[in-house]
Amino acid sequence: MTASAPYDLLVIGGGINGAGIARDAAGRGLRVLLCEKGDLAEHTSSASTKLIHGGLRYLERYEFRLVREALAERERLMRLAPHIVWPLRFVLPHDAGLRPAWMLRLGLFLYDHLSRLRALPGSRSLRLTRDGVGAPLQPRLTRGFAYSDCWVEDSRLVVLNALDAVERGAVLRTRTAVESARREDGAWTATLYDTVTRRRDSVRAKVVVNAAGPWVGQTLLQTLSVEARPKVRLVKGSHIVVRRLYPGDQAYILQQPDRRIVFAIPYERDFTLIGTTDVPYEAGPGPVGISVEETRYLCACINRSFARSIGPDDVVWSFSGLRPLYDDAAESASAVTRDYVLDLETEGPPVLSVFGGKITTYRRLAEHVLEKLRPHLPDWKPAWTGQTPLPGGDMEEADFDRFLRRVAAQYPFLPEATARRLARAYGTRIARLLGDAASLADLGETFGGDLSAREVDYLVREERARTSDDILWRRSKLGLRTTRDEVARLGRYLSAAGLQRP
Known part of the structure; x- marks a missing residue:
């Protein structure tokens, strides 16, 4: 870009907020450049508990606006991305030594009624000694409640937003760091460093959006040379994955003596996801x-409520991420607000920084960002993301089960589990991946699980995957089913294509 034709927006950060902002802006006709120094969703956005939820526990802190907004977004995302967002029923055992039953009932009543839409079943009381969902729990837990929220494939949500942004005209540069940026002649001039080619170049943009997640403060101070006003508070959240703890599709939300809650959630068919922690993080x-x-x-936490005990040796995988929360001076990490704060600095060409936020409300956050930037950018089209499905989500009546039946009929050679996984991951774009394939042999070499060369080629071509980790842990979770030898073979395949270095 030359000085006379700058981008309207330079978005720094390829997590959910950056990708969502880039998509919204590109769809309104703005010229957008999105830079991510690693892979899409490489850090915080792939390390969530993978829930689209209103935040039941936020009601204790009277964050009614956040809960109401999140519940509205929950309903919306079920329609816009039915392949990667789906309903999940939660069981909340009542532990007599912790929150009283009346408080839980009141909280669930509010949770049911803060949303104007009721696409999901409401809450109800449970007799755990009579209901099958109580069977995995310790006998002392006799009462409980059930309510509804949603699951999301978090890293795929990021990828699909970025993919749609590109298809609407945005430029996406992954593995490209914004090394520095300065205000010059009424715009920002940024130096970019491509970590693959090791080349530098310069671009110009009217506005910078700093959606760098945990690096938001560092980006303000060091990259943009802007004095940071709001403060970021880093909190580490970790999860473990174990072999499936219990039968059924229900999740559990477990109260703890420290007043935190921990989830146990069915995961990748054969596993249970457990999390999360909230640990203050003081390092960079x-x-x-x-x-x-x-x-x-x-x-x-599991051993306090489940009949079956687990220990560290049962953990088959773990992951951690840093949540860049807005520092509201709360005493404990778990009490820090999950709401977002948008800080706009206009002493010269504007820079808007995103602090906090949660994956559920990323779309509304993006709309609020553009509302704040309206005085500083040319006229654009009205808000649109609330009605337009994400890539692959344009299925009839947002009915995934009906769509899956069509996939099974169209590709009868696919094993049932493979058809479901591909339909979940790619939605209606499964046809772009499978093309004219008429047999499993047409999909080429396999790399463990049911990962085929044709899927790998699609992920490289369409979704910017470059390494084994990009494919096995972010575009999918097939790393749970892949041996070291298979990972090495995938690496060699990518290296032969000039991507992953051996």
Whole structure:
């Protein structure tokens, strides 16, 4: 881009907020450049508890606006992305030593009624000694409640937003760091560094959106040389995955003596996802891992409520991420607000920084960002993302089960589990992936699980995947079913294509 033709927006950060902002802006006709120094969703956005939810526990802190907005977005995302967002029923056992039953009933009543739409079943009381969902729990837990929220494939949500942004005209540069940016001649001039080619170039933009997640403060101070006003508070959240703990599709939300809650959720058909922790993090932003103490804590949470005990040796995988929360001076990490704060600095060409937020409300956050930037950018089209499905989500009446039946009829050679996985991951774009395939052999070499060369090629071509981790842990979770030899073979395949270095 030349000085006379800058981008309207330079978005820094390829997590859910950056991708959502880029998509919304591109769809309104703005010229957008989205830069991510690693892979899409490589950090915080792929390390969530993978829920689209209103935030039942936020009611204790009277965050009614956040809960109401999140519940409205929950209903909307079920319609716009039915392949990667689907209903999940939660069981909340009542522990007599913790919150009283009347408080739980009141909270669930509010949760049911804060949303104007009721696409999901409401809450109800349970006799755990009579209901099958109580069977995995300890006998002392005799009463409970059930309510509804949604599951989301978090990293795929990011990828689909970024993909749609590109298809609407945005430029996406992954593995490209914004090294520095300065205000010059009424615009921002940014130096970009491509970590693959190791080349630098410059671009110009009218406005910078700093959606760098855990790096938001660092980006303001060091990259943009802007004094940071609001503060970011980093909180580490970790999860563990174990072999399936119980039968059924229900999830459990477990109260803890420290007043936190921990989820146990069916995961990837054969596993249970357990999380999350809330640990204050004082070091600088970067990759993080689970600690021994966090692993023990999550195991103890399960052992406090489930009949079956687990220990650290039962953990087959774990993941951790840093949540860049807005520092509201709360005493404990778990009490820090999950609401977002947008800070606009206009002493020269504007920069807007995103603090906090949760994956459920990313779409509304993007709309609010553009509302704040309206005085600083040319006229654009009205808000549109609330009615337009994400890529692959344009299925009749948002009915995934009906769509899956069509996939099974169209591709009868696919094993049932493979058909379901591909339909979930790609929705109506499964046809772009499978093309004219008429047999499993047409899909080419396999790399463990049911990952085929044709799927790998699609992920490289359409979704910017470059490495084994991009494919096995972010575009999918097939890493749970892949051996070291298979990972190495996938790496060699990517290297032969000039992507992953051996």
